[in-house]
Amino acid sequence: MxxxxxxxxxxxxxxxxxxxxxxxxxxxxxxxxxxxxxxxxxxxxxxxxxxxxxxxxxxxxxxxxxxxxxxxxxxxxxxxxxxxxxxxxxxxxxxxxxxxxxxxxxxxxxxxxxxxxxxxxxxxxxxxxxxxxxxxxxxxxxxxxxxxxxxxxxxxxxxxxxxxxxxxxxxxxxxxxxxxxxxxxxxxxxxxxxxxxxxxxCRSKQADCIADVLSQLDEHVPHNGVLFHVPLAGKSQDWLYLLLSFCKQRDLRMEAEPFLMQELEKLMHEDLFKSGIFRDFSKFLNVQAGIMESGETEPKITLLTDFTLLNGAVRAQGKEAMLTTGPVSPVLKRYVEEENMPLTKLPYHxxxxxxxxxxxxxxxxxxxxxxxxxxxxxxxxxxxxxxxxxxxxx
Ligand SMILES: [Zn+2]
Ligand SMILES: [Zn+2]
Structure with a gap:
């Protein structure tokens, strides 16, 4: 061999x-x-x-x-x-x-x-x-x-x-x-x-990583909202799921970019996920569709990928905080520099x-x-x- x-x-x-x-x-x-x-x-x-x-x-x-x-x-x-x-x-x-x-x-x-x-x-x-x-x-x-x-x-x-x-x-x-x-x-x-x-x-525990991200959100979301940068696949589905209950507890709005939602729709097979997760995702997809149709604004947490940043379709007015669990893509790096926006990077395993x-x-x-x-x-x-x-x- x-x-x-x-x-x-x-x-x-x-x-x-x-x-x-x-x-x-x-x-x-x-x-x-x-x-x-x-x-x-x-x-x-x-x-x-x-x-x-x-x-x-x-x-x-x-x-x-x-x-x-x-x-x-x-x-x-x-x-x-x-x-x-x-x-x-x-x-x-x-x-x-x-x-x-x-x-x-x-x-x-x-x-x-x-x-x-x-x-x-x-x-x-x-x-x-x-x-x-x-x-x-x-x-x-x-x-x-x-x-x-x-x-x-x-x-x-x-x-x-x-x-x-x-x-x-x-x-x-x-x-x-x-x-x-x-x-x-x-x-x-x-x-x-x-x-x-x-x-x-690395010995740090996932539960501690999650707690750190959520405390950042608690700090920034009530003021101007948070743009949460994720890759298209992997962390994006994890965070979508984790934020569903975070937002529900605090009565906050969350939105995910259309490209991310379109990719999520392709993943709607129960056997891809741990048990019970699939049901919550399906519910979220339906709610999102409703919100998009009604044209409501002012979401407080926006999950987005390089796709949105590349298309310049971010609603950022330079006042939201940008959060990522890394690694920082060239597109994200360029975006925060041009917008002069502070970037917080926290680990998630x-x-x-x-x-x-x-x-x-x-x-x-x-x-x-x-x-x-x-x-x-x-x-x-x-x-x-x-x-x-x-x-x-x-
Ligand atoms: Zn990978
Ligand atoms: Zn890799």
């Missing part, structure tokens, strides 16, 4: 990993680094020859740092099926739109023709059969499960019957989402694990805390592993902590 990283190891962004197992080359994720200064640093570090030899691609979720280099790979000659959940595929198309606008605004070159986006050979994974082994090639099979990070986001476990080797890819994951479930992989020790280490050895990393590590008992999605020092701290955890009962 051979593992190659084309990006995403010892850095935050452009996650792109290759595993070669029994002569088959499987690529997992194909993202960009949004904050990189050059095309070379923004896109994965693969050559035409590398890309043309790939047999299959698996995408863990829709975020830019896992998907936006797919059209680039196609333009270099990628000729392989691209597996992902149907939700991930739909969101990825929305992220292509957003990136096109961002790149135009920032004057960033896009190193492929737009048609490459249409040429991606997407194959939706049948989620009804999640949790079952599926054949991939003659000798290789895989299993997928929800990893709590975003709607339809998945971890993957590959098993090669010929060599009896197994490889696990966590994707970005969390066990602390307010709305998305985390499925435990089968309890078999794996040969190699590629693990999300974005939060390093969509990546594992040390407790969660340790729990998954102990569950998988990998013979070897690598942590990804963080700078070198953070990665080394986490890897050392996990090695220690293997020998202690902490």
């Amino acid at each position: 051979q593992f190659i990283s084309y990006g995403g190891v010892n850095e935050y962004g452009r996650s792109c990993f290759l595993i070669e197992i029994s002569g088959r080359r499987i690529l997992v994720d194909c993202g960009i680094s949004k904050s990189a200064k050059t095309v070379r640093e923004r896109y994965p570090n693969f050559s035409e020859a590398d890309v043309q030899r790939i047999d299959a691609v698996f995408i863990t979720h829709s975020h830019e740092d896992h998907t936006l280099a797919l059209p680039y790979a196609v333009s270099l000659g990628l000729n392989a099926p691209v597996f992902a959940s149907a939700e991930t595929i739909a969101q990825t198309r929305a992220y292509f739109q957003l990136w096109e606008k961002t790149a135009a605004l920032e004057g960033l070159p896009i190193p492929y023709h737009k048609e490459a986006e249409e040429q991606i050979d997407f194959r939706p994974i049948d989620m009804a059969a999640a949790g079952e082994w599926k054949p991939l090639f003659d000798e290789i099979e895989y299993i997928a499960g929800a990893n709590g990070h975003a709607p339809g986001s998945l971890w993957y476990l590959f098993y090669d019957r010929a060599s009896e080797e197994s490889v696990f890819f966590s994707g970005d994951y969390t066990m602390s989402s307010a709305v998305f479930p985390f499925d435990w992989p089968p309890a078999t020790s794996v040969d190699f694990a590629v693990l999300d280490g974005a939060n390093g050895v 969509v990546h594992p805390t040390l407790t969660e990393s340790t729990a998954l590590y102990r569950h998988l008992q990998p013979t070897s592993f690598i942590c990804t999605h963080a700078p070198k020092e953070t990665t080394e701290q986490l890897e050392a902590a996990l090695r220690r955890a293997a020998f202690s009962s902490l």
